[in-house]
Amino acid sequence: MTKTLGSLQLEEITLTLPLTEDVADERTIDVFARIATRVGGEDLPYLVFLQGGPGNEAPRPSLNPLNPNWLGVALEEYRVVMLDQRGTGRSTPVGNDILEKPTAEVVEYLSHLRADGIVRDAEALRKHLGVNQWNLLGQSFGGFTTLHYLSRHADSLDNVFITGGLSAIDRPAEDVYANCYNRMRRNSEEFYRRFPQLRETFRGLVNRARAGEIVLPTGEVVSETRLRSLGHLLGSNDGWFDLYNLLELDPTSNAFVHDLAGLLPFGNRNPIYYVLHESSYADGVVTNWAAERVLPEDFREDPTLLTGEHVFQEWTDTVPSLKPWKDVALALAQQEWPKLYDAKALENSQAKGAAAVYANDVFVPVDYSLETAQHLPGVQLFITSQHEHNGLRASSGAVLKHLFDLAHGREVR
Template identity: 65%
Template sequence: MSTAVRRMQDLTVTEHRLAVPLVWDDDADQRTIEVFAAVIAREGGEHLPYLVFLQGGPGFEAPRAFHSPSAPYWLDTALSEYRVVMLDQRGTGRSTPVGEDLLAGGSAAAAEYLTHLRADSIVRDAEALRASLDVPRWNLLGQSFGGFTTLAYLSRFADSLDRVYITGGLSPLDRHPDDVYALCYDKMRDASERYYRRFPEHRETMRRLTALAADGGLTLPDGEVVSVSRLRSIGSVLGTNDGWQTLWSLLELDPRSPAFRYDLAASLPFGGRNPLYFVFHESSYASGHATRWSAERTMPDDFVDDPTLFTGEHIRREWTDSVPAFRPWKDVALSLAEHEWPRVYDPAAVSASGARGAAAVYVNDVYVPLEFSLETAGLMPELKLWVTSEHEHNGLRSGPVLSHLFDLAHDRRVR
């Protein structure tokens, strides 16, 4: 493992690069990748316990440590009690990244490569880093997909963990992806109707926009001709605390204006910067299943009939043709949709883990449904729950969620 130390304002950032197998537990496969992690400590906090941040996604790197508007809101809270390990999950950031160069060897080889980037492999990378740092046990903070990865960690290496903190990431452990996406449509129906009750004039706006999209009349700055299904996916912003403001501001604009085109592009949930997020997304709910375009197959009749109903993280096969950034990945995405994914979670092991810590479960979460989160939480009676409607799925980034979880986990008076 190679190490470098930087000073940033009042922080010490120790950067680690670690070579790990691409395929764990296969000695015949000699391929390796690099994993990057930054250990952040505040001055005087160099001896605090470790807290590993597991980023949402899949397909996104960890945030950086700068004290600036782009720094994570929760970092100061975390650094008051921990050294924070920002792990760039395999395939992202400064770990060996996934880009279009992967396609040079053919779509079959690229698809096979991507099958080794899931939560079970991320957990093995984290364990390798823990061993390199000579840390007997550490703590996890899992946001969204990072919470899924935390559950994979508890399925395999619970003895390596002291406390876990999960925000919007209590995934179902033994459900088919169809169950998840069907319930997410129910959540998006509710979110759509709540929005239109506040701004009823925007329902007619969406009717006009979807008609314009159907005629090929909406184009993004990168040349994408926006399909109706792609336009409707702007509803994903309703999964964030201030997402209704983003949606309102967009729908107030003239669709002929450059402002609308650029703001629409910025509001869409899947883009070209992180191709894994699109290509790999449905696999995050597949534990022992093939996905076969689950979100597309489970769309309810009223969503088919009413184009003003917004969708969320519901990907569509047609985007592999209509979205320029996704076209190179079409054959890979088609292949992964048919892949029989191995199990990621072991419900019995999670139940036996004795997991301690705290989890925020968001009542109105349109990405990770409340009902399935409570089902998973029932396997971990020592994990303290905060079930709240004060925040949406991104509450960790926009509110004092982490301090509340710390207080719960340590039996302190809740602030």
């Protein structure tokens, strides 16, 4: 089906595809994609956008305002494929109705919603479109998915563009989360250096949380670990401003609890984001609540140190939207995940393109990203401290333009 949106042509495709690689498994899912093309761009190559997550559908294009705001830059050189990750959006979305099945069945089903499954879907779509090669743009978790794509089907790819998504390879999840705590410590201290009065404000909020005095409109009694997860805001260009504004409010007011509910991570998102989050870093390991287990001693002693995308087991008891998923989350934490990345295959992939590595990234550590980049010598690096993890969006396309120029050998300004 083809639609028009102002000057954009939007082609919608739904494919019915196998859930697993097992040819004897007859289960299928629907996979949805939307292809955006500008006027005169009908013969441009394809660029597949693999978004962050896990658990996020692709952005829905719009013009006023432009969404996503980097789309105009991308459409100058490509037709942009917006692929809903399996389990999200219009790709057989996972809902709470799946919990009517036995926990073991739910866990087995969800195990097929990782990067490896998404890559299989993308390959099926590429073949459906009849193209030998196409290009990828992977943001965050989408970059992790791109690395798996290169490990399995490098011949299907022309250029790859990665923003904040060069994942650690051959490292346990514990290493990644410990590194992220170190970066959250730095960002927490920087925030309090800028606004020293807010450290005691936050300490007071922790005391209120410990006393069960912060209750969201959803009925959630906010725990200390949930409150401290507000640190994820310090991983974006302007998130500190949202945190500052929240801490300026009267904690007993409706304004505070409503704003807090909107800023806390995980609870107001697709549950896949929570239950599969640690599996994103599971390169052939069991995660077993890795983020919680490696919480540093100073974080245990100082409740004003904020956490980022660190997930905690207790949220299955305190967050209303996650409570129904408790048994599934506990079982997934003990899942032995297959490897996603093959370092030797990456080195032999002859991959080309460009990757933005954010020097202060609190979610995808720069040192591990640089380790991974050594396996991709043909991918040009743009290392910058100008942006945080959301640089693709925060720069309104400037980061993407820079990557295009690097990959295509154009003068970079």
